[in-house]
Amino acid sequence: MSKVRLLVHLGPMKTGTSSFAYHFSRLASAGTLPQSVIYPTEDLWFPARGEIVKHHDLVEIAVAPLNVAGERRRNTDATPALIRERLSAVVAEAASRGGDVRVVMVCEIGDQRATPKLGKVLREYFDTVDFVIVVRDQPSAIRSLLAQQIRMWDRTDVTDLDSEDFTRKHAARGSYDYSRLWDKWNTGSKDYTVHFVPYRSGLGSNDLSQDIFSAAGFGDFPNSPDLNNGERIHSTFSHKRMRDLATIKRWALRLAAIPGTRPLIRSVFDFVVRRAHAELKRNSMNPGDTWMLSSAESSFIVEKYRKSNKQFRDKLGAEGEKPRWTEWFAQTLGPIT
Numbered sequence: 001m002s003k004v005r006l007l008v009h010l011g012p013m014k015t016g017t018s019s020f021a022y023h024f025s026r027l028a029s030a031g032t033l034p035q036s037v038i039y040p041t042e043d044l045w046f047p048a049r050g051e052i053v054k055h056h057d058l059v060e061i062a063v064a065p066l067n068v069a070g071e072r073r074r075n076t077d078a079t080p081a082l083i084r085e086r087l088s089a090v091v092a093e094a095a096s097r098g099g100d101v102r103v104v105m106v107c108e109i110g111d112q113r114a115t116p117k118l119g120k121v122l123r124e125y126f127d128t129v130d131f132v133i134v135v136r137d138q139p140s141a142i143r144s145l146l147a148q149q150i151r152m153w154d155r156t157d158v159t160d161l162d163s164e165d166f167t168r169k170h171a172a173r174g175s176y177d178y179s180r181l182w183d184k185w186n187t188g189s190k191d192y193t194v195h196f197v198p199y200r201s202g203l204g205s206n207d208l209s210q211d212i213f214s215a216a217g218f219g220d221f222p223n224s225p226d227l228n229n230g231e232r233i234h235s236t237f238s239h240k241r242m243r244d245l246a247t248i249k250r251w252a253l254r255l256a257a258i259p260g261t262r263p264l265i266r267s268v269f270d271f272v273v274r275r276a277h278a279e280l281k282r283n284s285m286n287p288g289d290t291w292m293l294s295s296a297e298s299s300f301i302v303e304k305y306r307k308s309n310k311q312f313r314d315k316l317g318a319e320g321e322k323p324r325w326t327e328w329f330a331q332t333l334g335p336i337t
Helices: 017-030 056-061 080-097 117-123 138-151 163-173 178-185 205-215 239-254 261-282 295-321 323-333
Strands: 004-011 101-106 128-135 193-198
Touching: 004 017, 004 080, 004 205, 017 101, 017 205, 056 080, 056 117, 080 101, 117 128, 128 178, 128 205, 138 163, 138 239, 138 295, 163 295, 178 193, 178 295, 193 205, 193 323, 239 261, 295 323
Parallel strands: 004 101, 004 128, 128 193
Antiparallel strands: none
């Protein structure tokens, strides 16, 4: 019998989710995905905010408890009933195509914001459910996440390039704690399989995407070289522009009580962002002054996660001794002695 298999990239954030989703979103929009692959967009999912479609609403059918600060995780109009309607539509579309069909989804916040119950619900619709969690070294992930949130106007609570304070906050939430994620998702459930895939340094987004497909036994990743223009989706700006954006956001907070100032400051912020993008294009082959963590900042992050990474290596067992993992642990723990 024909099977409908599901692969969900659960994240975490800054582990190739945008490149992965961009690739499939473009192919789905152009109608050039293989007939055996479905990436739910348009009528099969909910309206996207931009050209990149992701499937964060999946968490609403298995919402994790509130975080340590008591904050609500998401604001969305997608109810569990609506999500189930979309899942039924995906399965119906797969059945209409005939043969085995692979469904691919991206829920980069699912690693923490959903519970393993998500697998049980999804198994009601699909013959197999594979979750993938991509493991990126914490200094790179934290740097990338901090840079992205500085660039986002709606994240006005992030107004400083202080990576140590940012790291403390996210470590307390369990962000990039792979030992903790291992314990959370390895439940012994027969409803789904979870795969941990290392984000290997020096490899391109297509290589990582193929690693994700291979881990789930999904065969060849539908690579489309025409989509690769060499540009990063979330580029990091220069030291100067990153400092400028952080300063503007701080002033926005200080002057928030004065009527009419926020739109004006927002226009200045947007101007600096456009200028930073223009600078990147002019210097695309020689980034030069890209904002980076100092050696001391990177060392702080490494030490913050050292115990967790050692525990994670132990949990991987024999798998952790394979080259792709020994490279990753050499990056985060240093050479094995």
